[in-house]
Amino acid sequence: MANPAKWVSKGISEEALWGECQGSGSKPYQTQVDLGAIAFKCSCPSRKFPCKHGLGLMLLCAREPDLFAKSTMPAWVSDWINKRAEKEEKKVEKAAEKSVDENAQAKRVQAREQKVSAGIAELMVWIKDIVRGGILTIPEKTPAYWDNMARRMVDAQASGLAGMVRNLGATNFWNDGWQSGFIDKLLQLYLIAEGYNNIQNIDPDLQQDLRTVIGFTTNQEELRAQTGVSDTWLVIGKESRDEQQLTIEQNWLYGLKTNSYALVLQFTVKGQFPPLNFSPGMYLDATLVYFPSALPYRAIVKDYNIIRQIDNVNIKTFTGWQQVAGYETILNSRLPFRSEMPLVIASLTPVFYQKQWWLQDSESCLCKISASYTNIWQLIAISGGDPVNMAVIGRENEYRPIGVWHQNNYKSI
Amino acid sequence: MKAWESIINTAMLGTDKPTPAIADLPEEVALIANAIEASAGLDKEERYLQKAAVIYNYRQSGFIPFQKNDLPANKALAETKPYCSPEAAGVLNAILGEENDQLLQLWLMQCCKSGQLLMPDVLPVVFEKAQKEMVLRKAVIECSGNRGVWLSKMNPAWNWFTTIADEELWQMGTSAQRSEILKSLRLNEPAKALEWLQQTWEQENAAGKLELLKAMKVNSNANDLPWLEGLLNEKGQKVKDEALALLKSISGSSVVKQYQQLLRESVSLKKEKALLGLTTKTSIQIKLPAVVDESIYKSGIEKLSGPKSTVTDENYVIYQLISSVPPAFWEDQFEATPIQIVEYFEKYAPAMVPALANAVAKFGQKNWVPFFLGQSMFYPDFVEMLSGREQEKYLLKALGNDPQNTIAQAIRISDEWGTEFAVSALLKMANWPYEYNRGFFTRYISLVPVGALKHVENITSQQVNLQPTWDKTRNHLINLLNLKQQTLKAFNAKKL
Numbered sequence: 042m043a044n045p046a047k048w049v050s051k052g053i054s055e056e057a058l059w060g061e062c063q064g065s066g067s068k069p070y071q072t073q074v075d076l077g078a079i080a081f082k083c084s085c086p087s088r089k090f091p092c093k094h095g096l097g098l099m100l101l102c103a104r105e106p107d108l109f110a111k112s113t114m115p116a117w118v119s120d121w122i123n124k125r126a127e128k129e130e131k132k133v134e135k136a137a138e139k140s141v142d143e144n145a146q147a148k149r150v151q152a153r154e155q156k157v158s159a160g161i162a163e164l165m166v167w168i169k170d171i172v173r174g175g176i177l178t179i180p181e182k183t184p185a186y187w188d189n190m191a192r193r194m195v196d197a198q199a200s201g202l203a204g205m206v207r208n209l210g211a212t213n214f215w216n217d218g219w220q221s222g223f224i225d226k227l228l229q230l231y232l233i234a235e236g237y238n239n240i241q242n243i244d245p246d247l248q249q250d251l252r253t254v255i256g257f258t259t260n261q262e263e264l265r266a267q268t269g270v271s272d273t274w275l276v277i278g279k280e281s282r283d284e285q286q287l288t289i290e291q292n293w294l295y296g297l298k299t300n301s302y303a304l305v306l307q308f309t310v311k312g313q314f315p316p317l318n319f320s321p322g323m324y325l326d327a328t329l330v331y332f333p334s335a336l337p338y339r340a341i342v343k344d345y346n347i348i349r350q351i352d353n354v355n356i357k358t359f360t361g362w363q364q365v366a367g368y369e370t371i372l373n374s375r376l377p378f379r380s381e382m383p384l385v386i387a388s389l390t391p392v393f394y395q396k397q398w399w400l401q402d403s404e405s406c407l408c409k410i411s412a413s414y415t416n417i418w419q420l421i422a423i424s425g426g427d428p429v430n431m432a433v434i435g436r437e438n439e440y441r442p443i444g445v446w447h448q449n450n451y452k453s454i
Numbered sequence: 455m456k457a458w459e460s461i462i463n464t465a466m467l468g469t470d471k472p473t474p475a476i477a478d479l480p481e482e483v484a485l486i487a488n489a490i491e492a493s494a495g496l497d498k499e500e501r502y503l504q505k506a507a508v509i510y511n512y513r514q515s516g517f518i519p520f521q522k523n524d525l526p527a528n529k530a531l532a533e534t535k536p537y538c539s540p541e542a543a544g545v546l547n548a549i550l551g552e553e554n555d556q557l558l559q560l561w562l563m564q565c566c567k568s569g570q571l572l573m574p575d576v577l578p579v580v581f582e583k584a585q586k587e588m589v590l591r592k593a594v595i596e597c598s599g600n601r602g603v604w605l606s607k608m609n610p611a612w613n614w615f616t617t618i619a620d621e622e623l624w625q626m627g628t629s630a631q632r633s634e635i636l637k638s639l640r641l642n643e644p645a646k647a648l649e650w651l652q653q654t655w656e657q658e659n660a661a662g663k664l665e666l667l668k669a670m671k672v673n674s675n676a677n678d679l680p681w682l683e684g685l686l687n688e689k690g691q692k693v694k695d696e697a698l699a700l701l702k703s704i705s706g707s708s709v710v711k712q713y714q715q716l717l718r719e720s721v722s723l724k725k726e727k728a729l730l731g732l733t734t735k736t737s738i739q740i741k742l743p744a745v746v747d748e749s750i751y752k753s754g755i756e757k758l759s760g761p762k763s764t765v766t767d768e769n770y771v772i773y774q775l776i777s778s779v780p781p782a783f784w785e786d787q788f789e790a791t792p793i794q795i796v797e798y799f800e801k802y803a804p805a806m807v808p809a810l811a812n813a814v815a816k817f818g819q820k821n822w823v824p825f826f827l828g829q830s831m832f833y834p835d836f837v838e839m840l841s842g843r844e845q846e847k848y849l850l851k852a853l854g855n856d857p858q859n860t861i862a863q864a865i866r867i868s869d870e871w872g873t874e875f876a877v878s879a880l881l882k883m884a885n886w887p888y889e890y891n892r893g894f895f896t897r898y899i900s901l902v903p904v905g906a907l908k909h910v911e912n913i914t915s916q917q918v919n920l921q922p923t924w925d926k927t928r929n930h931l932i933n934l935l936n937l938k939q940q941t942l943k944a945f946n947a948k949k950l
Contacts, residue, residue, distance in 0.1 A: 044932075044936065104544075168499075168503065169497070169499035169500070169503070172465060172468065172469050172499050172502055172503060173468055173469050173470070173499050174468050175465065175466055175467045175468030175471075176465050176466055177466050177467065220462050220465065220466060221458070221462055224461065224462060224465050224506065224510075225510065228503070228506055228507050228510045231503050231507060232507050235503075235504075235507075361519075362519035363519060365519075366517050366518065366519055369514065369515070369517065370514075370515040370516070370517075373511055373514045373515045374515065377507075377510075377511045392525055392528070393608070394522065394525060401522075401525065402519075404521070405521055405522055405523045405525070406519035406520065406521050407519065407520050407521070407522055408519060408520075418577075418578035418581075418605070418609065419575055419577075419578050419579075421605060421608065422574045422575060422577040422578055422601065422605050423574050423575050425529065425530035425574060425601050425604065426527070426528050426529030426530055426604070427529060436514065437513075437514055437517045438517060438519065438520065447574075447575065452575060454575070
């Protein structure tokens, strides 16, 4: 389908991509793609969604964009696009019209907070039991040990804590030195639990961090109403993982003008398309709104436009590991239970020393490349022993590369 | 960090054990730890957890990168050849995504031909492919440039980059490597290969001897005879059998001479005057002598044709003998030219024509092949002895009568098919979509020419119920052919 010969007509505009594909019938299939929030429509009888025509059209456009002349949408495309826009507007209006029973809402919030507090009290007892007995026998615990506590946290409406408990149980106990990683995670759990017990006494932004990590949701519509940070963003990394029926997609973005980092999370039901379709190396002119936090990092995309290519990108990179260490100290002081964050560092060279791979900066300082990093040979091949600017994720002295600049292009690795 | 180690030690054994002493803690942490100790109402677990949390944060914030100034520089040399174009790199990525080694080989060959290099980021994945597929290695080494050589030295699995001298590999290599070396040497310097093998023969074990003898099939010739004849006295039966098989393929060997002698006595061209001397009646007389040396039956000639065979035992023996002697033998025996000999057999001993064809294929007598092409019978062995248009014509002729066998033979050809044959074969294949499936085209895409692409879309199965299956296979084939076309286009190859 990604063959130009298949398409009787085709075109593109800011909003949509369309084409008429000659199928087995007398009339060509009318295929259209909404480029705003990726969606497909096709007049073919296929039960598969999106159908091969929609995917083929997108693939062709990606491979040979010159074949698609910018033009006004034909009626059959504009009708569909307008309908979608109307529908979206109605949805927003409907949401705005929804009357809120403030009393009931307050009661619900109070009930939930009580449940969470009770759950955290139970979690504290569990954590204390672990440290009282010692962690020597922890590897012998059955999965039920972790699962029971995770379920308690779900019952207490603290899904974030439930995930952290599961993650604690998922520690690789076969690894040498598992104890340090395990205690790291246990202490993070403790810090959050203890922080929540003292939530009234701490900074409002840090309160939000605690609530978010415990599992309280933030109203994204309210977030979207805020001004946000407008910048040209480079997608520096993307990773997906499946959790039960959900696919969780992490997109790491770097703002070229503001020199800031952002994490955009997308949750989709397995097999469905996420609303935003980013790929590493892509540049966006976008407005992002950060979730309230002592360390703004997670964000939503308010609006965006994909930019095809940027020449002479000026990125304010970290100069080396010393500077990174100083920056991380600041981050830790602001959010002691923070997760790993990306960093763009200049002139790192992969080197082999003491039977493992390291990243060496221009001052000859070294940090380990995470043992779980699988693309080490690709990284070395790109570097050729020369320093390269690199985006990494990690903390302290262990990092995994997520992308490098090679021949003026950003490449995900 | 000592304080953190102490936290872990306490964690291992439980909080009943002593927690880090305040004196052991860094000054900044000691202040907070004192405050924690002084707090009333905290149990020992909570005290431990609070102190641990502070030390955890201190550890993270106080991280000092490790400095090592004297690591030796290890850089790849600058490239002297250009990298391939972004278009070519894009096609390569698509080929790697398709996991098609045939197309990968084509891409690499084109890259080598154009004197370009692989982009560095794909080197590891291409090395991994070549690790499994030895046939790719030569091209991979050539297309990898200095970066590839440098990279290969870091991973022992890629040591095939370092080319070891043939003689050293012959002395030290594995049996598979030695067999390969012998084969390649036989192609260019058969006498030298024989000399190498003779030097080490006594040290080889039976299995090694057998493998190496198989390699000697390449370019076997009369110079091998004295040594091979000597191998008939070897201890191992399998080695003896292999040596005999080799001898049977070389004209002038004792066993072939023995067969020729027997044929001389058994088959003759008889010309008699007829119609009062006005015409000549020609016939081929076939009769084994009354006494046949039994040793020929021990050399692999079957004595009996089998209970269900319609061929007599005598004719069966003669058939095998004709198959086993070089066709040139008949030029002396019948005092005739090759074309006349084929005509005589066709006319007076048609049952023996396939035996003669077998002999032509066995002894590689290409000059005899054209005299068989007009016959209705298809000789699969002749396909590889023909080339270009002649080969295509022969296959096209056979395709109509026996499509599946013809295709089975055609896939053994190393060169790409002609467009006419490829389209005709695909028309037949559309009727057997389960046999000629995605896997089939993945394996043999190198044989299907890009020129067939414009015809493939119109090829349909004659059976409606098979059409959906063929559609899927056809789409796969179109995809592969598109990649092939893009590869050639990316390197500006003329063959489009």
